[in-house]
Amino acid sequence: MTLGVIVEFIINTLSLGSLYALISLGLVFVFGIMQLVNFAYGEYIMVSAYVLYGLGVFTDLPWPLVFLAAVLTGAIIGFVSEVVAFRPFRGRSLDALLVTSFALSVILQDTVQLSISPRSKAPPFPDFFNQNVTLFGIVTPLRSYLMIGTTVLLLVGLSLLMRGTVLGIAMRGASENFTTARLMGVPANLVISTAFVISGLLAGIVAIFWTARSGAVEPLMGSAPLLVGFIAVVIGGMHSLVGAVVGGFAYAAVANVLSLTLPTSLLSFRDAFMFVIVIMFLVLRPEGLIRGSYAEERVG
Amino acid sequence: MSEPVLDVRDIHVAYGAVKALDGVSLHVLEGELVSLCGVNGAGKSTVLKAIAGVLKPVSGQILLAGQQIAGKVPEQVHRLGVSLVPEGREIFPSLTVAENLRIAAFGTYKAARFAADLEDVFGLFPILKERYRQPGGLLSGGEQQMLAIARGLMSHPTLLMLDEPSLGLSPNMVDSIFELIENLKGRGMTILLVEQNAERALQLADRAYLLSTGRLAFGGRPEEMGDLVDIASVYLGTHGEGSKP
Amino acid sequence: MSILTWLKKYSTIPILCCLLLAGAGFVWWFNDTLLEDIFTISCVTLTMVMGFQMFMGNSGILSWSYVGFVGIGAFTSAICSMSPQVKRMQIPVMYDVLAQISMPFWLALLVGALVAALIAAIVAWPLMRLSDAVGIITQFALLIVIYVILLQWQQVTNGPRTFTLGGVKSTTLWIAALVATAAIVVAYLFKESSLGLRLRASRDDRFAASASGINVVAVRYFSYIASAAVGGLAGGLWSHYMLSITAKSFYLIEVFTILTMLVIGGTMSVSGAFFGWLGVTVARQGLRQGELALTQQGFDAYGITEIVLGILMILFLVWRPTGVSKGRELTFDTIADLATRITSRSTRSNDKKGKPWSRSKQPKPSTPSPPTSPQPPVSSKASSST
Numbered sequence: 001m002t003l004g005v006i007v008e009f010i011i012n013t014l015s016l017g018s019l020y021a022l023i024s025l026g027l028v029f030v031f032g033i034m035q036l037v038n039f040a041y042g043e044y045i046m047v048s049a050y051v052l053y054g055l056g057v058f059t060d061l062p063w064p065l066v067f068l069a070a071v072l073t074g075a076i077i078g079f080v081s082e083v084v085a086f087r088p089f090r091g092r093s094l095d096a097l098l099v100t101s102f103a104l105s106v107i108l109q110d111t112v113q114l115s116i117s118p119r120s121k122a123p124p125f126p127d128f129f130n131q132n133v134t135l136f137g138i139v140t141p142l143r144s145y146l147m148i149g150t151t152v153l154l155l156v157g158l159s160l161l162m163r164g165t166v167l168g169i170a171m172r173g174a175s176e177n178f179t180t181a182r183l184m185g186v187p188a189n190l191v192i193s194t195a196f197v198i199s200g201l202l203a204g205i206v207a208i209f210w211t212a213r214s215g216a217v218e219p220l221m222g223s224a225p226l227l228v229g230f231i232a233v234v235i236g237g238m239h240s241l242v243g244a245v246v247g248g249f250a251y252a253a254v255a256n257v258l259s260l261t262l263p264t265s266l267l268s269f270r271d272a273f274m275f276v277i278v279i280m281f282l283v284l285r286p287e288g289l290i291r292g293s294y295a296e297e298r299v300g
Numbered sequence: 301m302s303e304p305v306l307d308v309r310d311i312h313v314a315y316g317a318v319k320a321l322d323g324v325s326l327h328v329l330e331g332e333l334v335s336l337c338g339v340n341g342a343g344k345s346t347v348l349k350a351i352a353g354v355l356k357p358v359s360g361q362i363l364l365a366g367q368q369i370a371g372k373v374p375e376q377v378h379r380l381g382v383s384l385v386p387e388g389r390e391i392f393p394s395l396t397v398a399e400n401l402r403i404a405a406f407g408t409y410k411a412a413r414f415a416a417d418l419e420d421v422f423g424l425f426p427i428l429k430e431r432y433r434q435p436g437g438l439l440s441g442g443e444q445q446m447l448a449i450a451r452g453l454m455s456h457p458t459l460l461m462l463d464e465p466s467l468g469l470s471p472n473m474v475d476s477i478f479e480l481i482e483n484l485k486g487r488g489m490t491i492l493l494v495e496q497n498a499e500r501a502l503q504l505a506d507r508a509y510l511l512s513t514g515r516l517a518f519g520g521r522p523e524e525m526g527d528l529v530d531i532a533s534v535y536l537g538t539h540g541e542g543s544k545p
Numbered sequence: 546m547s548i549l550t551w552l553k554k555y556s557t558i559p560i561l562c563c564l565l566l567a568g569a570g571f572v573w574w575f576n577d578t579l580l581e582d583i584f585t586i587s588c589v590t591l592t593m594v595m596g597f598q599m600f601m602g603n604s605g606i607l608s609w610s611y612v613g614f615v616g617i618g619a620f621t622s623a624i625c626s627m628s629p630q631v632k633r634m635q636i637p638v639m640y641d642v643l644a645q646i647s648m649p650f651w652l653a654l655l656v657g658a659l660v661a662a663l664i665a666a667i668v669a670w671p672l673m674r675l676s677d678a679v680g681i682i683t684q685f686a687l688l689i690v691i692y693v694i695l696l697q698w699q700q701v702t703n704g705p706r707t708f709t710l711g712g713v714k715s716t717t718l719w720i721a722a723l724v725a726t727a728a729i730v731v732a733y734l735f736k737e738s739s740l741g742l743r744l745r746a747s748r749d750d751r752f753a754a755s756a757s758g759i760n761v762v763a764v765r766y767f768s769y770i771a772s773a774a775v776g777g778l779a780g781g782l783w784s785h786y787m788l789s790i791t792a793k794s795f796y797l798i799e800v801f802t803i804l805t806m807l808v809i810g811g812t813m814s815v816s817g818a819f820f821g822w823l824g825v826t827v828a829r830q831g832l833r834q835g836e837l838a839l840t841q842q843g844f845d846a847y848g849i850t851e852i853v854l855g856i857l858m859i860l861f862l863v864w865r866p867t868g869v870s871k872g873r874e875l876t877f878d879t880i881a882d883l884a885t886r887i888t889s890r891s892t893r894s895n896d897k898k899g900k901p902w903s904r905s906k907q908p909k910p911s912t913p914s915p916p917t918s919p920q921p922p923v924s925s926k927a928s929s930s931t
Contacts, residue, residue, distance in 0.1 A: 035678050037685075088863045095607055096862045098681060099808060106801050107855040110848035118847070169399045170406055173392045180390040183352055185378035185407045185455060223797070227689065234682060268704075272693035275686040282683045283671040 007136045009260070013253045015144035018151035019209050021248030023225050024232035025158070026202035028244040031233070032175035033195045035094060039101040040081060041229065042222025043108035044200050048074040048207035049217040050112060053123035063126045071204030078200020082193055090188075105222070113219040120218035129212055147209050154205070155245065158198075162241065167194065175239070227271070234278045237288025246289055303366055305330050305459050305490045306351065306382075311360030311370070313343075313350050320346045322514040323360070328459065333481070333491045335501040335522065338511035344494040345387055347511070348461050351492075352384040353377040365458070379407050383457035387464045387494075389448040393437025397428055400436050400447055404454035414454075421450045424480065442473035449480065460484070461492045466500070478504065556877040558733050561819050562726045565591070569722035581718050587826045588721035589782045590803070591819070595728035596775030597803050598818040599735050600768050605748035606676070608769070609684040609800055611776050613691030614661040616795030618777025619784040620695060620702050622657030623710050626650050626785065631711050636703045643701065650715040654724075654781040661777025665770045673765040676751060688800070695792035702792060709789040716786035724782055728775055733815045733874075735771060744768045801851070805858045811868025816875040821868060825854065 023045075030038045052070040055061050061069075085104050089097045129143045162168035167190075174181040174191045182188055210225055211217055228251065235254075236247020254277070258270050281288065304327040313321040321343050328334045338344050349355045351362055353374040362370040369377050392400055401421065405414055422429040425446040431439060436447060445465055452460055462481070466474040478500050485491060485504065495501035502508055502522040510518035510525060518525055552559065565588075572584040593615055600608050624632070624639075625648050632644045648656070672683050695702050702708055735741045747754040747761040755761050784790045802825075810821020832850040839846035861868065873879075 031678070037678060037682060085859060092866065094677060095605070095681075096866055098607065099804060100859050100862055102801065102804070103855040103858045106798075107852050110851040110855075114846065114848040114852070166402055166406055169395065170403050173395055173399070173403045176392045176394060177390055179354060179374070180386060180392070181403065182374035183354070183378060183384050183386060184404045184451065185375050186403060187375045187407075188373065230682060230686070234686075238678070268697040269693060272690045272697070275690045275693070278686045279672070279683055279690070282675060282679050282686070286675070286679045 004137055008138045009256060011135075011138055011140055011144065013249070013256050015140070015147045016256065017249035017252035018147045019206065019213075019248075020228055020232050020252050021245040022151055022154065022202050022206050022209075023229040024236060024244040024248045024251075025241060026199045026206065027229040027233050028236075028238065028241060029195045029199045029202070031238055032241070033171065033178065033192055034086075034097070036086070036097045036101065037230075038199070039098070039226065040085075040104040040108060041199065041203060042224075042226030043105050044074050044077050044081075044203035044222075045207045045210060045225050046112065046217070046219065046222035047077050047108060048204040049123070049211045049221065050116065052207060052211060053121050053217045056124040057121075067208055070207055071201055074200040074202070074204025074207065075197045076200065078196040078198075078203065079193060082196040086196075087189075087192075109219050109222070116219070118219060120216040120221075122216050123211055125212055143209065143212050150205065150209070154202075158241070171195065231274050231278050233288075234281050235288060239287070243288050250289065304328060304363075305332075305365060306492065307361075307363040307366075308347070308351065309361040309363070311347075311350055311357040311362060313346055313355055313357050320514055321350065321357070324511070324514070324516055326509050326516065326519065328490060328492050330490055331488050332506045333485045333493060333504055335498075335505035335508040336492065336494045336511060337498045337501065337508060337525075338517075340496075341513075342511040343514045344511055345463055346514075348384055348463050348492070348494060351377070351461065352382060354384075375407075378455065381456075381458035382461065383452040383455055383459070384461045385448045385452040385463060385465065387467065389441075389444045391436040391439075391444050391447050391451070394435055396433055396435055397431050397439070397447055398433060400451055401428075401454055404451040407455070417454055417456075421453060424453075424483070425450055442469050442476070445469060445473070445477060446480075449477075453484075457489075459490050459492065461494075463494045464496060465493075466495065466497055474500075553877065555733065555737070557816055557874040558730055560875055560877070560880070561729050561733075561816065564819075565722060565726055565729065569718060573718060583830060585716065585718050585721045586786060587822075588718075588725040589716065589779055589786055590806075590826065591725040591822050592721075592728040592779035592782060593776060594803050594806050594818050594822045595725070595732040595815070596772050596779060598807060598812065598815060599732050599741075599775060600772035601807065602812040602814070602818065603736055603741055603744040603748060604765055604768060606765070607681050607684065607804075608772070609681070610687035610691065611772060612795050612799045612803070613688045613695075614665055614773040614776040615780040615783065615799070616691065616695050616792060617664055618657035618661040618780025619790055619795065620708065620780075621660040621777070622653040622781030623708065623784040623790065624701070625656050626653035626715070627710055627712075635709050635711065636699075638700050639703075640700050650785060654778060654785075657781035658774045658777035661780065662770050662774035665773035666766075669766055669769045669773075670762070673762045673769060688796070692792055692796050695795065705791070707789050707791050708784075710784060711788070714786055714788060716782045721782055721786070724778065728778070729815065729819065731775060732818070735768075736815060740764060740767060740771075801855075805854045807868075808858050809861050809868055811870035811872055813867065813872035814870045814874050817868050817870030817872065820870065820875075824869070828854065828857075 026044075027038060027041055030036055030041075048070045051073040052066060055066045055069055056063075059066075081104060085100055086097060089100060129141070129146070131142045132139050133142050133145065135145075160168075162172055170181060170186040171191055171194060173184070174186055174188075178188070181191070206225060210221075214221070232247035232251040233244055234247070235250050236245070237243025251274070255270065255274065258273060259267065262270065262273075306326075306328040308324060308326050310323045310325050311321055312319070312323055324343070324347060326334070326336070326347075336344050336347060346355060350357050351369075353369070353372050353376065357370050360370065361368060364377075364380055364382060367380065369380060369382075372380075392403070395403070401418065402414075405417070427443055428447060428450055431443065436444065439447060449462070449465065452462075465477050465481070469477065474497070481491065481493065482504055493501055493505065502525065505522045507520065508518075508522040508525050509516060569584065569588070572580055596615075597608070597611050600606070600611065624643055625646055627635075628647055629645055632639055636644075668687065672680070672687065675683050696705055698704065736745070743754070743759045743764045746757070746759055747764055751761050780795070783794075787794075806821040806825045807818055808821070809825060810819065811817030829850055832853055836846045836849050839849075865871075
């Protein structure tokens with residue numbers, strides 16, 4: 001193996017891992033607080049991507065505004081879905097919440113399919129996004145580095161929020177022990193809404209980079225990032241934000257290794273391999289690589 | 301007689317089909333230390349949880365300084381001045397001592413006041429100052445209990461409720477916890493204390509209530525409690541064994 | 546036990562079976578191709594729902610993977626029943642061993658069910674230890690594993706391309722109706738069996754159940770296998786009705802379909818599953834007709850059905866979390882009760898207690914209802930906050 005292959009592998013893993021880390025962070029923010037595996041998360045990404053497409057094609061808005069609108073859409077849909085669909089289930093069974101998120105996912109898919117089109121569309125991106133740059137002798141599109149840079153900034157920002165502000169501290173406390181956090185005066189609605197807004201913001205950012213990679217938006221596009229998020233979250237640890245990030249990078253590394261080593265005839269089974277790994281993690285080490293501390297209870 | 305800080309009137313609480321409290325009434329006056337005794341499963345913690353808003357009573361009134369709080373959610377009750385130090389301490393293990401204290405000032409945070417409160421708390425619990433940057437989960441049981449009580453004080457409660465503060469602690473630590481409670485009482489704090497160690501609790505209490513299988517068996521001066529009621533019979537559950545769900 | 550007492554105890558079975566067979570008889574007499582098509586495929590779905598209810602309803606575990614076993618049954622039975630020549634023509638890459646197999650339809654159905662059960666038996670044991678969020682994600686992951694394998698294993702399933710059986714529909718109206726009837730009987734007897742009882746105990750409180758000497762993992766394991774077998778059977782009916790299948794048919798959309806039926810009807814009883822199936826099937830047909838009518842007028846309405854059903858399911862979860870049936874079964878007693886109530890209602894119209902269902906368990910205590918929410922639909926582990 002030449003040095004070039006190794007460098008390429010590292011850059012690929014870092015950029016893909018950044019994307020995956022953001023995806024799984026978005027899932028874990030909600031899961032940590034409510035123990036809810038939010039099946040509609042992929043649809044937050046999908047709807048944001050459609051805003052990207054709609055504003056990019058039908059308006060002359062400058063691209064920073066288009067991106068901003070896409071990200072805000074993610075946050076808004078996260079917030080609204082919590083208030084409308086999940087809040088009525090506060091304190092009810094986990095399965096009711098889960099089934100609701102699944103139903104919400106189907107509803108959003110079909111609504112977009114119905115109101116726009118079941119066929120895939122290509123959103124425009126600014127030219128520099130797909131420009132190739134050569135670094136360490138490796139040719140990569142610029143968006144890979146943008147992805148890494150955005151993720152680093154976001155991780156710094158989020159850790160400042162979670163460690164430096166009382167809201168962030170309260171959210172961490174609430175994800176460990178929700179009832180006690182409320183006893184200390186932390187409002188349940190505020191914490192849960194914030195979790196959904198952050199989750200939606202991350203979904204909006206993911207939408208930009210995911211769509212830039214795939215080059216297309218379609219109503220069912222949310223399921224792929226959702227599955228990525230599941231895998232990364234399970235590998236990393238479902239109760240830890242750090243674990244989500246680690247899981248994202250770990251998944252990217254494993255996926256890249258599998259792509260390089262699996263014979264072509266087995267490559268199409270890659271997802272099956274990944275999910276077998278997921279099942280083994282869940283059976284043998286349900287807490288993931290990074291064990292978060294939390295009390296066995298659920299709210300929601 | 302002034303209006304009681306806390307006035308619980310005939311509350312009924314159930315866990316599903318299981319009745320936990322069957323018409324309990326009690327009150328706490330300002331500056332009083334009231335002790336709530338009873339065997340395991342008598343419903344002591346349930347009373348505190350109902351007051352704090354964790355459990356919603358089926359019926360009955362809970363008045364805080366004359367204001368109805370039954371049915372309010374825990375964060376509202378906390379904001380109105382009730383602080384519950386829960387059984388088993390329930391500190392946030394991965395949060396540092398500093399962060400644990402910071403959370404408790406969630407609704408009332410002001411930088412200057414927070415600093416003053418911290419100094420105050422460090423005066424009561426010097427050990428917390430040493431451990432300030434450590435995760436709560438690394439503290440010893442006694443230190444965790446101190447942190448839990450300190451956390452309860454950060455919001456300047458008008459009523460402090462302590463649920464089994466001496467549970468699972470070493471004898472030395474039990475002594476210092478009771479010393480601390482006495483200290484708080486001396487400062488004029490209004491306290492509702494639930495304690496397994498009835499003897500120690502009754503020594504400190506101004507008044508006491510005895511709970512048996514979800515009903516009040518006695519209410520009055522602590523020394524009368526020993527005289528008038530055959531505590532043993534209540535404690536040994538001849539009134540029927542209570543079941544804790 | 547005499548026939549009469551047996552009938553009284555298990556009266557749900559004859560009621561549901563008679564309803565279904567009467568429906569089949571009517572459709573057969575009416576002799577309309579479209580209606581017969583709809584009824585036949587609906588019976589396949591009913592078989593599927595019954596198998597789904599067996600595990601999910603009684604264990605409280607949302608078994609995503611169930612639909613995967615339906616797919617396994619569908620492909621297995623199709624491979625078994627097709628003639629070697631057709632297989633070589635349709636799927637040239639198929640393994641020789643598989644291509645040479647040839648057996649009659651009914652045997653192929655059984656083999657499909659058996660293979661589904663066998664695969665469930667191989668993979669399920671470690672998964673049955675998991676509950677709550679971890680258990681659900683595991684089930685979901687297993688569905689994806691099965692889906693990807695079915696979708697990609699060219700030598701067995703023809704890969705992502707459509708798998709065409711050729712020939713005539715072996716799944717006729719009466720076969721589908723009879724198998725569905727059998728599925729109702731199996732699901733009900735399973736629920737009332739010792740295994741089903743222990744499974745329900747583990748659903749209500751798995752700690753208390755294991756403290757009472759129930760091996761929760763083993764109980765779940767055998768129930769899961771039984772459920773997978775019924776699912777495999779339904780899959781066989783499916784493939785021999787559709788005559789062309791792909792792995793995509795046995796994925797999330799199908800989970801959504803049977804989940805709406807179970808949630809709306811009420812997961813915890815066989816009657817609930819039956820009436821959920823009936824209601825959603827009728828609603829689906831109506832909505833599909835609406836979609837078609839709108840589409841013909843130039844307005845592309847494809848998808849409205851799923852949106853409406855999704856919203857309906859959420860509304861049910863909010864307002865009636867135990868579904869239409871509230872976890873009860875329809876019995877002779879309830880029908881008699883209902884009849885009396887209807888006749889008495891005409892005289893005393895203020896009788897508001899009309900509840901046409903009897904509880905299969907103990908009657909509801911008349912104590913004031915607890916402050917917590919009513920019984921959740923699929924799991925009884927409710928938490929106490931807000």
